Structures are given as structure tokens and as C-alpha cells.
Amino acid sequence: MIYITRREQFNAAHRLFREEWSDDKNREVFGKCSNPNWHGHNYELFVTVNGDINPDTGYLIDLKHLKEIIRVYVINKLDHKNVNLDVDFMQGKMASTEVLATEIYRQLEVPLREQGVNLHKIQLFETENNYAEYYGD
Amino acid sequence: MIYITRREQFNAAHRLFREEWSDDKNREVFGKCSNPNWHGHNYELFVTVNGDINPDTGYLIDLKHLKEIIRVYVINKLDHKNVNLDVDFMQGKMASTEVLATEIYRQLEVPLREQGVNLHKIQLFETENNYAEYYGD
Amino acid sequence: MIYITRREQFNAAHRLFREEWSDDKNREVFGKCSNPNWHGHNYELFVTVNGDINPDTGYLIDLKHLKEIIRVYVINKLDHKNVNLDVDFMQGKMASTEVLATEIYRQLEVPLREQGVNLHKIQLFETENNYAEYYGD
Amino acid sequence: MIYITRREQFNAAHRLFREEWSDDKNREVFGKCSNPNWHGHNYELFVTVNGDINPDTGYLIDLKHLKEIIRVYVINKLDHKNVNLDVDFMQGKMASTEVLATEIYRQLEVPLREQGVNLHKIQLFETENNYAEYYGD
Amino acid sequence: MIYITRREQFNAAHRLFREEWSDDKNREVFGKCSNPNWHGHNYELFVTVNGDINPDTGYLIDLKHLKEIIRVYVINKLDHKNVNLDVDFMQGKMASTEVLATEIYRQLEVPLREQGVNLHKIQLFETENNYAEYYGD
Amino acid sequence: MIYITRREQFNAAHRLFREEWSDDKNREVFGKCSNPNWHGHNYELFVTVNGDINPDTGYLIDLKHLKEIIRVYVINKLDHKNVNLDVDFMQGKMASTEVLATEIYRQLEVPLREQGVNLHKIQLFETENNYAEYYGD
Numbered sequence: 109m110i111y112i113t114r115r116e117q118f119n120a121a122h123r124l125f126r127e128e129w130s131d132d133k134n135r136e137v138f139g140k141c142s143n144p145n146w147h148g149h150n151y152e153l154f155v156t157v158n159g160d161i162n163p164d165t166g167y168l169i170d171l172k173h174l175k176e177i178i179r180v181y182v183i184n185k186l187d188h189k190n191v192n193l194d195v196d197f198m199q200g201k202m203a204s205t206e207v208l209a210t211e212i213y214r215q216l217e218v219p220l221r222e223q224g225v226n227l228h229k230i231q232l233f234e235t236e237n238n239y240a241e242y243y244g245d
Numbered sequence: 246m247i248y249i250t251r252r253e254q255f256n257a258a259h260r261l262f263r264e265e266w267s268d269d270k271n272r273e274v275f276g277k278c279s280n281p282n283w284h285g286h287n288y289e290l291f292v293t294v295n296g297d298i299n300p301d302t303g304y305l306i307d308l309k310h311l312k313e314i315i316r317v318y319v320i321n322k323l324d325h326k327n328v329n330l331d332v333d334f335m336q337g338k339m340a341s342t343e344v345l346a347t348e349i350y351r352q353l354e355v356p357l358r359e360q361g362v363n364l365h366k367i368q369l370f371e372t373e374n375n376y377a378e379y380y381g382d
Numbered sequence: 383m384i385y386i387t388r389r390e391q392f393n394a395a396h397r398l399f400r401e402e403w404s405d406d407k408n409r410e411v412f413g414k415c416s417n418p419n420w421h422g423h424n425y426e427l428f429v430t431v432n433g434d435i436n437p438d439t440g441y442l443i444d445l446k447h448l449k450e451i452i453r454v455y456v457i458n459k460l461d462h463k464n465v466n467l468d469v470d471f472m473q474g475k476m477a478s479t480e481v482l483a484t485e486i487y488r489q490l491e492v493p494l495r496e497q498g499v500n501l502h503k504i505q506l507f508e509t510e511n512n513y514a515e516y517y518g519d
Numbered sequence: 520m521i522y523i524t525r526r527e528q529f530n531a532a533h534r535l536f537r538e539e540w541s542d543d544k545n546r547e548v549f550g551k552c553s554n555p556n557w558h559g560h561n562y563e564l565f566v567t568v569n570g571d572i573n574p575d576t577g578y579l580i581d582l583k584h585l586k587e588i589i590r591v592y593v594i595n596k597l598d599h600k601n602v603n604l605d606v607d608f609m610q611g612k613m614a615s616t617e618v619l620a621t622e623i624y625r626q627l628e629v630p631l632r633e634q635g636v637n638l639h640k641i642q643l644f645e646t647e648n649n650y651a652e653y654y655g656d
Numbered sequence: 657m658i659y660i661t662r663r664e665q666f667n668a669a670h671r672l673f674r675e676e677w678s679d680d681k682n683r684e685v686f687g688k689c690s691n692p693n694w695h696g697h698n699y700e701l702f703v704t705v706n707g708d709i710n711p712d713t714g715y716l717i718d719l720k721h722l723k724e725i726i727r728v729y730v731i732n733k734l735d736h737k738n739v740n741l742d743v744d745f746m747q748g749k750m751a752s753t754e755v756l757a758t759e760i761y762r763q764l765e766v767p768l769r770e771q772g773v774n775l776h777k778i779q780l781f782e783t784e785n786n787y788a789e790y791y792g793d
Numbered sequence: 794m795i796y797i798t799r800r801e802q803f804n805a806a807h808r809l810f811r812e813e814w815s816d817d818k819n820r821e822v823f824g825k826c827s828n829p830n831w832h833g834h835n836y837e838l839f840v841t842v843n844g845d846i847n848p849d850t851g852y853l854i855d856l857k858h859l860k861e862i863i864r865v866y867v868i869n870k871l872d873h874k875n876v877n878l879d880v881d882f883m884q885g886k887m888a889s890t891e892v893l894a895t896e897i898y899r900q901l902e903v904p905l906r907e908q909g910v911n912l913h914k915i916q917l918f919e920t921e922n923n924y925a926e927y928y929g930d
Contacts, residue, residue, distance in 0.1 A: 146327055422834055480578060558737060560667050
């Protein structure tokens, strides 16, 4: 069993808030992260897959394919976007690093399985000081 | 003459566009950077000052003071904000890295001179792949 | 189950030696790390906690709280200190990266549990070339 | 149980291809990675070992010894070399990151066990965007 | 006057040697860098241009154009190539970081001037420990 | 004219204080940096030299020689040492990053000139957030 990880990046705006809460309650719970005019990040995404090495190629998976799947299902939907407003798979969800990591996992799980590899982990850096990791259920 | 540089960071949303241009024109010129719903970055700011070492302390300037000035005049105004909407010194200006770097320079020049040091350079990273530098006029 | 990691840093002096050993024996075993006049590091600490996402906030834990706990129980005791002389929880212990990582784990385990999260891992970088990891007993 | 990781680096040339395949087939499968004139990388290697802390030293293993073993069995054979042509333990094998990581594991497993530690993981970065991890069979 | 820097990367094989010297002489002068079977690096290239900000766009130069010029004139010629054998502008030249940096400068100077910006500096990292800088003649 | 930079590192203890000042005065001026039991850093040193490329080798200077000079005159004196107590060229001087950078410059200027290169700049990082630069008088 070998593990391969691919790094990708996206630059996005977001905001932490609950519509059903007052501005004051949102500010109390989420602080500056609830700024109604949004803020943003250079998110760094590490996608780890595992499986057996293909003896013909020495590859677990051709990284061009891995990169293409991540771009189609994740990066193109998030890069230079607003996580709360523009991203289909984040509609009605909190735009926290935790939730974003789990939803990115759900986007990639099936397409990667169809390529013959198992999605092991999503690691998502919001800043150089914070990251979330999700291994599926 | 010694040079001292302090790194600070801020996470902000922004958008590149001209109000007097149509959406199509903005998209043509600024591409995905003109997304009407904003996007964002972890900006990395390096402030370089120069001058003579104080023989009593071995310091050019106490870094606590340098950090405090950068926070009051720049970081507190930009961190977790929208560069286009929330920042007094960016009103009516393009929110490009180039313009932001020059305006940060203008914010810091006088307060640093009042502390006895000369502002030498502003270096502003928008991503790990792009940065602007401004040395004043 | 989601994992969240917070990075913190501290700058400290330390020395590797056993009081009951001669200077020669200490030099033989610990080499330059036993310098009687100390040396030091910019330690980089990654604290990983896990648990369930709070559906109200999208958080595992508010990072402000996580940061505050790490500061009170670890950083304030270690930053700009001497690991051998100044740190209550390191008294009578070897100031190696391995031991320091395990003792930081013990400092944080209970306070984090009281916040409703499980301490999963302490990762401690002594330099960019060496780090220790501890997952508890 | 404590884990210690040591980072080492080597700069090497390599090429992905199968001798029994035509140039066209190699180009189709491996793309620019099959360039007959080679290309190369600054490989970054992280070797993680685990075991119990020695109560006398506070060490899992003296990092000088860990470093020496990695140099003798891996770095000296790979640094400033051609992975396909110059490296004894890669003869007849695909020079992919996956295969290289597993073969480095095999080089280090026994010598590290003889030092009283268990080899836990090989992590090998080919670029800042790709890495392989291998934990043994 | 504003300065903008763009980072690009390329992975290449190379070798330091003089054809008119014996293998022994080459090994004496260039050491392991003269390995006849080549070695390689992940080169990191920083291209700095300067000029005036365009008041319409807030740009010095559209980074998409800067990136495209660097790719056409430099990256496409060097990435996954052999610096000594495959690169037109390096024929008959030493493949040292110093020479490579000056030749990259010469490749980019005119195309960038035609875009209305001045090429200020080429900074080329061979490893994280070594880089060359060239500002033109 | 070409510029070459070499990165080296050293781990050292230090303290900011003036012997002729009271403990209170030292604490007032230098804060936690005056801890009588010392603290420490992983210092990162970048030494930049300039001159003409040697047409025989393509080198400005053989990096093995540059590295050796930095080790003999600087790293061996500072690594795993106490900057205030153990370092001959820092006796009686403030152990600030500014002063240390200027004194390292003075250590290297003559030996490098004797190798036929000009010392252009010393850049010294105390942490990832602070660095000093010195270009000579």
C-alpha cells in the first residue's frame, strides 16, 4: 500500500455566519470572521490517495489524472470564488475549514474510486497556522 | 546603515474592477479576479526600515514598536476585511497588489519617521507566486 | 470525526546533559548539545485535536479558544525561557525534543478535554530537519 | 511510543520509461517525464522512526546516528546521481516517486532495527506539489 | 516606480564539466556536480520587472501576460529537460546557476520590453541553500 | 556582475541586556528578551557575494569554498553556542540581530576578498518574522 499526495491551491472569499442569527450574535460567536463584507484566504489543499503501485508504470495513479480530477471537482469551483455564494456543494453549509474539508472529501471520493484509487485524506490549510484533516466516515 | 524587516499577515477579500466599465469589459480585462462576489488572499507583508543602530540597545528600532505601528496603521484596517469596501485608505482605488503596496507605504511613511527610522521598502505577497515591491517616490 | 491543527511557536534556550555525569561523559553522549552555556531554538509546535463538528458553528473548536489554551499552558511557560531552568513542567527532566513533546502533551490533554475536544497529537519541530510526534499513551 | 523524523535531501536525475516500450508509447504514458535526456529534482526525504524514549538520554535515537544511517544507505547513493543508472537498489525498477519511496524503506528497515528503532514511514517529496508515503508491508 | 515579481519553477537535469578537460580534471574542479550520468534540480525562478502602474488597471503588467512570456521563452525550454543538451540558449555554455541566470535574463529582456516593462532582476534558486541574482549589464 | 547567495543556519542562545543597567531597567527596555536564563533561536544566515563569472567554471565562486569560509569564520563559532558568552567577535557587544549581522559581515569581508569575491550583503533571520540586512559601511 502506497500513499500519494497532491497539493493544489485556491484563493477564495468567505464569511462565517448564520442567517437566522442577529448581526450581534454572529459577531459574538464568529468575531471578525463574520465581517458582512467578507474576507478571504489562499487555501492550500492536500489530497492523499492510497492503493497498490501499478507494476507497468510504477505509479499509484498518473498525477496528471489526479490533478485533473481535483481541478474539475474542486479547484474550478472554488478558485477566485466566494465559498458561501458561488460554490454548489457548499450551499446552505457553514463555510468553516472543517466543513469545507469534509465537503471537498465528498466531491472527490467517487471520481477517485472510479480511477481505481482510494481517497485517504483531505488536508486543508486556511492559513499557515491552521489546518483541518478529514479521513471520511 | 542597517535594515530591519518585519513580517505581518492579513486575510482579506478583494475584487479587481472599474465601476464605469461593463461586467463584460471587467471580465475581459481582469478575468476571474473581477468576480462580483469577491475572492480573497492571505496577504504577507514585509516592512523594511533602515537607519543607524542605537548604541544603547543594539536596536535600529524596538520591534514591538515597529509591529505596533504596522498593526495600527495597516493590519487592523485590512485583516478580515474587504479591501475595496472596508479600508479607508483604499477608497476609490484599484485593489491590485501594486496599488495596495504603494498605499501601505503611504500609511507607514510618516509614523515610522516619527519613530526615528526611514521606511525603505514595502514588499507585499498576494500569493506565493506573486509579490509587489515599492520603495517610495 | 474531524481533525484540527493549530501552529504556535516559541523561542527557548536549552541544554542536554545529566547532572550526575561528568562534563566529559556529557560531551561524549550529547556532543555540542551539552554546551554548558546553553544554545537555543525557534521551536514550532503543532497541536492536533479531533472530535465532531458542532453543527451550529461548523467548528470543531473555536480556534481562539484552542490558541488561548495552548498559550496559557505551554507557550507562556516556554517562550523566551530556558527549558531546563524556567519551565515548571520540565523540572528534573531531559530537555530533549522527545521529552518536551510528551510533556507538552500532558499539559494540554486535560484542559482540551474540558473544552470538549480530544488531544490527538503533539508535533514539535526543533529545527526544519528534526521533529518529534507524540499521540499519548 | 514516540516518533522522530529526520529530513534529508538529494539532487538527482531520473526518467520514467520502459525499455521494452517504443519511444512513442513511453511518451504517451509518461509524457515529458520520459525525456530521453533526463530531467531532475531536489528530492526531500523524511524518515520517521518510532520506539521508546531512552530514559538516560531523553532520546529515541541519537539524531547523529539516524542521520549517518540515512546518509550511508540512501543519500550517498542518490545525491548528485542518476536514479535509473547509478543507484544499485534501483536497478531494473521504475524510477517513480512511489517505487523510490518503497525501495528507500527497504534500504533503511534493517539498519535502523539494528539501532533499536522501528522504521515507521518514508515520506518522499519529488516537488513541493507531490509526495509519496510508504509504511512498509 | 513599482516592482512586480513572478515565481515559476522547472525541473531539469544538468552537469558541470568542460569537454576539453579530462574526467579527472572535471571531477577535481566540479566534484560530484560533474557526474557523467547527470543529476538534477527543482529550479525556482523569480522574475522581477519594474515600471509605472497603469492607472486604468492598477497593474504594472497583467500577470497572465508576464507568466505567458516566462513560459514561452524560459519554462517550456527548461522544464523536464537537460540543461546541457536540450536548451537552445544554453548550447556551448556552462550549466551553472550563474550562467543559467544570466542567459534567462537575456531570453526575457526584449520580450518584456515589448510589453512595456523593464526586466529588473532574475533570481534563480538551484536548491533552498543557493541562489544567483542577475540585474543585466 | 553576478550575485550568489549561500544559506547557512546556526542554533544559539542569547540575551539582550546591559550589565551596567539594573534588572528592572533591562526588563523595561528589552522585555522578555532580557531573561537572565537566556533564550535562543534557529538563526538563518544568507551571505551574498558578487563579482564576475569565471569563464572556465561558470562559477562566481565554488560554493564549497564559500560554505567552508562561512563555517570557519561564522558557523563554527555560533552554532550550539551562547552569543553573549561563547563568541569571540561578540565580546562586549549587544547580542541583537542588528549587531550580530554587522559583526558577521566584518568576520567574512576579508576572507571572501582573499577568495576574489566581494561581500555584498549579510541577511540574518532571527525568526520567520524578523530579519536584519547589512551591506557594509
